[in-house]
Amino acid sequence: NSKVIQTPRYLVKGQGQKAKMRCIPEKGHPVVFWYQQNKNNEFKFLINFQNQEVLQQIDMTEKRFSAECPSNSPCSLEIQSSEAGDSALYLCASSRNSGNTLYFGEGSRLIVV
Amino acid sequence: GDSVTxxxxxxxxxxxxxxxxxxxxxxxxxxxxxxxxxxxxxxxKLLLKSSTDNKRTEHQGFHATLHKSSSSFHLQKSSAQLSDSALYYCALSDPGNTRKLIFGLGTTLQVQP
Structure with missing residues (x-):
């Protein structure tokens, strides 16, 4: 079983609604990643954090998403205004400071109707 | 840029x-x-990883050898099992300081009786 915990497993939102997903990284892993897995099973990197600081994010994330990884709280990824094309599985992963292996959660599946 | 096929x-x-x-x-x-x-x-879930040229890496019956001369890291198994049916992704660790993985588009393996 994955040690990266993602909630909720499923969420259904209308177009224009906010959609928020949370992730608790594996204990002792300060680096957190969000990927989008689309209907063709392709992985798209969205954003990552080291401790509370953003390491890198793509343009779409910067413009349409709100993400944070506060200390002592779950990380979160929120789409500010959902679009049909946002329907996907959102995967959170974490890694050790010195490591390069990503450990994934089971994902939050977003359906935008 | 860096990519995986x-x-x-x-x-x-x-x-x-x-x-x-x-x-x-x-x-x-x-x-x-x-x-x-x-x-x-x-x-x-991680199946295999390697950074060492020409060294065979094995796990759970699967193996792969990184060949830097041909930029390849093919996944092999001698005998497929029904339980091997899954999506398989090859990925490259971003050599920059972003810590992210760059994924290939994925291969669906379907093992039939």
Whole structure:
């Protein structure tokens, strides 16, 4: 079983609604990643954090998403205004400071109707 | 830029036959290559990883050898099992300081009786 915990497993939102997903990284892993897995099973990197600081994010994330990884709280990824094309599985992963292996959660599946 | 190309789409095999999923990559730097496996409705999990040229890496019956001369990291198994049916991803560790993995498009392996 994955040690990266993602909630909720499923969420259904209308177009224009906010959609928020949370992730608790594996204990002792300060680096957190969000990927989008689309209907063709392709992985798209969205954003990552080291401790509370953003390491890198793509343009779409910067413009349409709100993400944070506060200390002592779950990380979160929120789409500010959902679009049909946002329907996907959102995967959170974490890694050790010195490591390069990503450990994934089971994902939050977003359906935008 | 850095990229990964792997056997695309669906690979269908009969149980007991050998498995070979191709992966080639492009990068100007020395870095890690990975194979992840994702079973239906589960988190992607690390299967193999390597950064050492010409060294065979094995896990759970699968093996791969990183060949830097041909930029390849093909996944092999001598005898497919029904339980091997899953999505397989080859990935490259971003040699920059972003810590992210760059994934191929994924290969669906379907093993039939």
């Amino acid at each position: 792997q056997t695309e789409g669906l690979v269908t095999l009969t149980e007991g036959l050998p498995v070979m999923l191709n992966c080639t990559y492009q990068t100007a730097y020395s870095t890690f290559l990975f194979w992840y496996v994702q079973h239906l409705n589960e988190a992607p």
